[in-house]
Amino acid sequence: xxxxxxxxxxxxxxxxxxxxxxxxxxxxxxxxxxxxxxxxxxxxxxxxxxxxxxxxxxxxxxxxxxxxxxxxxxxxxxxxxxxxxxxxxxxxxxxxxxxxxxxxxxxxxxxxxxxxxxxxxxxxxxxxxxxxxxxxxxxxxxxxxxxxxxxxxxxxxxxxxxxxxxxxxxxxxxxxxxxxxxxxxxxxxxxxxxxxxxxxxxxxxxxxxxxxxxxxxxxxxxxxxxxxxxxxxxxxxxxxxxxxxxxxxxxxxxxxxxxxxxxxxxxxxxxxxxxxxxxxxxxxxxxxxxxxxxxxxxxxxxxxxxxxxxxxxxxxxxxxxxxxxxxxxxxxxxxxxxxxxxxxxxxxxxxxxx
Amino acid sequence: xxxxxxxxxxxxxxxxxxxxxxxxxxxxxxxxxxxxxxxxxxxxxxxxxxxxxxxxxxxxxxxxxxxxxxxxxxxxxxxxxxxxxxxxxxxxxxxxxxxxxxxxxxxxxxxxxxxxxxxxxxxxxxxxxxxxxxxxxxxxxxxxxxxxxxxxxxxxxxxxxxxxxxxxxxxxxxxxxxxxxxxxxxxxxxxxxxxxxxxxxxxxxxxxxxxxxxxxxxxxxxxxxxxxxxxxxxxxxxxxxxxxxxxxxxxxxxxxxxxxxxxxxxxxxxxxxxxxxxxxxxxxxxxxxxxxxxxxxxxxxxxxxxxxxx
Numbered sequence: 020x021x022x023x024x025x026x027x028x029x030x031x032x033x034x035x036x037x038x039x040x041x042x043x044x045x046x047x048x049x050x051x052x053x054x055x056x057x058x059x060x061x062x063x064x065x066x067x068x069x070x071x072x073x074x075x076x077x078x079x080x081x082x083x084x085x086x087x088x089x090x091x092x093x094x095x096x097x098x099x100x101x102x103x104x105x106x107x108x109x110x111x112x113x114x115x116x117x118x119x120x121x122x123x124x125x126x127x128x129x130x131x132x133x134x135x136x137x138x139x140x141x142x143x144x145x146x147x148x149x150x151x152x153x154x155x156x157x158x159x160x161x162x163x164x165x166x167x168x169x170x171x172x173x174x175x176x177x178x179x180x181x182x183x184x185x186x187x188x189x190x191x192x193x194x195x196x197x198x199x200x201x202x203x204x205x206x207x208x209x210x211x212x213x214x215x216x217x218x219x220x221x222x223x224x225x226x227x228x229x230x231x232x233x234x235x236x237x238x239x240x241x242x243x244x245x246x247x248x249x250x251x252x253x254x255x256x257x258x259x260x261x262x263x264x265x266x267x268x269x270x271x272x273x274x275x276x277x278x279x280x281x282x283x284x285x286x287x288x289x290x291x292x293x294x295x296x297x298x299x300x301x302x303x304x305x306x307x308x309x310x311x312x313x314x315x316x317x318x319x320x321x322x323x324x325x326x327x328x329x330x331x332x333x334x335x336x337x338x339x340x341x342x343x344x345x346x347x348x349x350x351x352x353x354x355x356x357x358x359x360x361x362x363x364x365x366x367x368x369x370x371x372x373x
Numbered sequence: 374x375x376x377x378x379x380x381x382x383x384x385x386x387x388x389x390x391x392x393x394x395x396x397x398x399x400x401x402x403x404x405x406x407x408x409x410x411x412x413x414x415x416x417x418x419x420x421x422x423x424x425x426x427x428x429x430x431x432x433x434x435x436x437x438x439x440x441x442x443x444x445x446x447x448x449x450x451x452x453x454x455x456x457x458x459x460x461x462x463x464x465x466x467x468x469x470x471x472x473x474x475x476x477x478x479x480x481x482x483x484x485x486x487x488x489x490x491x492x493x494x495x496x497x498x499x500x501x502x503x504x505x506x507x508x509x510x511x512x513x514x515x516x517x518x519x520x521x522x523x524x525x526x527x528x529x530x531x532x533x534x535x536x537x538x539x540x541x542x543x544x545x546x547x548x549x550x551x552x553x554x555x556x557x558x559x560x561x562x563x564x565x566x567x568x569x570x571x572x573x574x575x576x577x578x579x580x581x582x583x584x585x586x587x588x589x590x591x592x593x594x595x596x597x598x599x600x601x602x603x604x605x606x607x608x609x610x611x612x613x614x615x616x617x618x619x620x621x622x623x624x625x626x627x628x629x630x631x632x633x634x635x636x637x638x639x640x641x642x643x644x645x646x647x648x649x650x651x652x653x654x655x656x657x658x659x660x661x662x663x664x665x666x667x668x669x670x671x672x673x674x675x676x677x678x679x680x681x682x683x
Contacts (some may be wrong), residue, residue: 104466148610161664162657165413165466166604170650181643303470340479349475353453356463356471363462 022367029362037362038308038315041355042322048350049343058337066336067329067343077328083098083286084327087112087278087295089320090223091302093230094274096311097267100234101243102250105268107153107168108275111146113175116283117182120144120290123205123283124187124198134204138279138299139222147269147274149175154268157259164268172299181346183290197291207285219281226274231313243267275299296327297345304352323348379504382511389602390586392617392624393523394419394578394595395413398602399609399616401574402524404444407534408567409547410618414454416599417476418572422447422579424480428487436495440580447576448569450476455568459561464680473599476647481592490586516584519577526574528670530613543567547672550679562678570647575599597650604653608660610670619656623649 049067050060072081093338098105119142126134150170156162180196189199207217234240242263248252253260282294305323309316330344398415405412410576412418426443430436433476498521499514506513507645534540542594545553546563554560582598609615632646661667 075601106418107472156654158660160658161667162654163607166657167598169655170597170604170653171601173650175649177647181641184643185641225457227546248410300470300474303467304474307467338484340485342478343473346482347478349471349478350470351402352467353475355456355487356468357461359463360461 022369023364024367026363026365030365032363034197035310035315037199037358038310038319038355039359040361041057041308041351044349044354044358045347048354049241049347052343052346053294053339056339058339063151066333067339067347070336071328071332072325076214079211079216080328081321081324082216082220084324085320086220086223087281088302088305088323089316090219090226090278090281091271091275091299092305092309093223093226093313094271095302095306096230096309096313096316097233097243097270099247099306100311101246101263101266101267103154103157104165105150105153105168105271106165107150107170107172108271108302109227109295109297110168110172110175111272111275112279112282112295112299113172113179114149114279115142115144115146115272116279116294117175118142119276119280120198120201120283123180123201124290126202126205127199128202130204132204134202135207136176137285138201138205138284139324143207143273144275144276146272146274146279148272149236150268150272150275151265154200154265158264179290179294180292183292187290189289195291198289200289201284205284206279206288213216215256215286217281217285219277219285222277222281226277227317228314234313239263244342274337277303278302284288296369299372301327301348304348308351308355323351327350376630379511380569381547382508383446384632386511386516388621388624388628390516390520390523390624391627392620393520394581394586394598395605395620395623396523397519397578397581398575398599398615399605399620400530400613401571401578401609402602403530403609403613403616404534404574405571406542406675407598407611407672408564409550409672409677409679410450410458410544410564410568411465411469412454412472412568412571413466413600413603414472414599414665415452416595416597417473417577418447418450418597419476419579419582419602420480420593420670421450421476421582422576423581423594424484424487424590425576426580427492427583429489430493430584431487435563435586436493439584440577443580443584444573446578447572447574447579451568451572451575452460454572455565458678459564459568459606462680463607465676465678477593484590484592487590488592490590492584495585497586517581519581519585523581524617527613527617534613534654540549541666544672547674550674554679564679575602578602599651601653601668604657605669606658610666611672619641622656626652 046064050064051062055058073079083260095105095108120140122141123138153164153167156167157164174268180310183198187198189197207219210216277297283290287294301323305316305319309319326347330341333339334341398419401414422443425446426439429442430439454468457468458465495517497515497517498599502514503510542558542563546560550560582594603618605616608619626649630648633645634642
C-alpha cells in the first residue's frame with residue numbers, strides 16, 4: 020500500500036531536482052501531443068529540441084534568445100522572492116526599448132564611444148519608470164500589482180505602435196511601421212563574425228552575479244527572503260516594507276528595460292512593432308523553473324530558449340505550428356508546480372500484512 | 374440636427390453587446406473567488422472557449438453543440454487548474470499564469486486550420502419587436518440567447534450567493550475554510566465545483582466572442598478581456614450587481630472608441646484603443662484606495678491554499 024505523508028520539512032535535494040523532472044514530463048507530454056497531431060513523436064522532439072542547436076549558428080541563436088529571458092527572470096526573481104507579483108515585464112521591456120530607441124534615434128548618423136552607454140542607461144531608466152507605476156500604486160494606493168502591471172503591457176505596446184507608425188517612423192521608409200536604423204555606435208557589438216550573438220549577454224551575466232551577491236550576501240537579500248516567507252514577520256522585524264516593494268520593482272524594471280535595449284540595439288537595430296516574442300511573459304516561467312536562484316535561472320533560460328528555436332525549426336521542417344512553443348512553456352510550468360508536491364509530501368510504501 | 378432616437382438605442386445595445394463577455398467571465402470568476410480561489414487563467418480559459426466554440430460550429434454545424442462544447446472546454450481546461458491548486462496545493466497565481474500561457478498556445482495551435490473561415494449567423498430573439506418601441510426597442514429586442522442570459526446572470530448570481538444554501542456554503546468556504554471544514558463541509562469539493570463553474574462561464578464568454586460578437590476566429594482574439602474581467606471582480610468588490618455597472622462602463626469605452634474614430638476625432642487610434650486598459654488602472658486605484666473597505670469585502674481566504682491534514 021502507498022500512503023502520502025507530509026514531510027517534516029521541504030526536501031532540499033528535491034527542490035533542485037523537480038525542475039529536471041518537470042522538463043522530462045514536458046517532453047513526454049509533448050511527444051504525446053505530437054503523436055495526437057499525427058507526427059512521429061521522437062522525430063518531432065528531435066526537430067524541436069536537438070536539431071536547432073546542433074551547429075555553431077544554432078548555439079549562438081540559443082544564447083541570443085536566452086539572454087533577454089535570463090536578464091528579465093533575474094529581475095523578476097527579486098520581485099517574486101519578496102512576494103511581489105510583477106507580471107508586466109513585457110511592458111517594462113517595451114517601454115525600456117522605446118526610451119532607449121528614442122535616445123538612439125537622437126544620435127542618428129552620429130558616432131562616438133559615449134553613445135552606447137547612454138542608450139543602455141536610457142533603457143534601464145525607461146524600464147524602471149514603467150515598473151514604478153505598479154509599485155507606487157501598490158504601496159500608496161493599495162492597488163493590485165498583478166492587474167496594473169499587466170494592463171500596462173497592452174498600453175506600452177500601443178505607445179510603441181503609435182510611435183513607429185507616426186512621429187518616429189522612417190521618413191524614407193515607404194510608410195513601413197518602423198524607425199530608421201540606429202547608427203553603429205548605438206548598437207551592441209557582435210561577439211563573433213557571422214553570428215548574431217552580441218555583447219548583451221554580458222549584461223545578463225552581470226545581472227546573475229550581482230543578484231547572487233544581493234540575495235545571499237546582503238541585508239536586503241535577507242529582508243526580501245523574510246518578507247517573501249511571511250509579511251507579518253517582516254513587519255514585526257520592522258522592515259521598511261514600502262521602500263522594499265518599490266526597490267524590487269525598480270530592479271526588475273531595469274532588467275526588463277535592459278533586455279529591451281539588448282533586442283533593439285542587438286539583432287533588430289531599430290524600433291518596430293514586434294520587438295519581443297513575449298520574452299517578458301516567458302521569463303516568468305524561467306524564473307520559476309530556475310527556482311528564483313541566479314544559477315538555476317541561467318540553466319532555465321537556456322532550456323526555455325530552446326522552445327523558441329524548436330518552434331521555428333519544427334514549423335519549417337515539419338509544418339508544426341509555431342505556437343507549440345507556448346504550449347511547451349505552459350506545460351513546463353504546470354509540471355513544475357505539480358512536482359512541487361514532492362517537496363512537501365512523500366509517498367511511503369507500507370507492506371501489507373497478511 | 375435631428376438625432377434619431379433609435380440610433381441612440383442602437384448605440385446602447387452595442388455597448389451592452391460588448392459588455393456580454395465581460396459579464397459572463399466576471400460572474401464566473403466571482404463565484405470562484407468567493408470560494409477562496411484566485412484563478413488568473415480567465416484569459417486562457419476564454420480563448421480556449423473561443424476556439425472550441427468556433428471549431429465545433431464549423432465542424433458539426435450545430436450551434437448548440439458549439440456553445441455547450443465551448444463551456445465544456447472551459448470546464449476541462451479549468452480542471453487542470455483545479456487539480457493543481459486543490460489536490461496538489463500549488464500557488465494560485467503561478468498556476469493561473471501557466472493556464473493563460475498554455476491556453477493561448479493551444480488555441481492558436483488548434484485554430485491554425487480555422488483562420489479565415491467565415492462564421493455562421495447566430496439566431497436572435499424578438500427581431501420583429503425591435504421597431505415597435507422607440508429607443509427601448511433596439512435595446513430590449515433582437516439579441517442572441519447568450520446576450521439575455523448574460524444580463525440575467527448577475528441577478529441570478531446575487532440570488533444564489535445570498536439566498537440559497539449552496540451559496541452560503543460557497544461563501545463560508547471562501548471566508549473561513551477551517552470552520553467550514555469543521556462543520557463537515559468538503560472544502561476541496563466546493564472549490565473544485567466553483568473553479569469548474571468559472572471555467573464554464575469563461576468558455577461561454579469566449580464562444581460569444583468567436584460565434585456571435587465577431588463571428589470568426591482570430592488568434593488572440595480575446596485581447597485582454599479576460600484580464601479586464603478579473604479587474605471587474607475587484608471593481609465590483611465581489612458584488613455581482615456591480616459587475617453589470619463595470620461591464621457597461623468598459624463596453625461603453627470600447628464602443629465610443631469606434632464611434633470617435635468613425636466621426637474622425639483627431640486622437641491617435643492607439644490612444645483610444647489603450648483607453649479601456651488605462652481606465653481599468655484608474656478604476657482599480659480609486660476602488661482599492663480605501664484599504665479597509667477592500668479588506669472587508671474580499672473573501673478572507675482568497676488565493677490561500679487550504680490543506681486538511683489527514
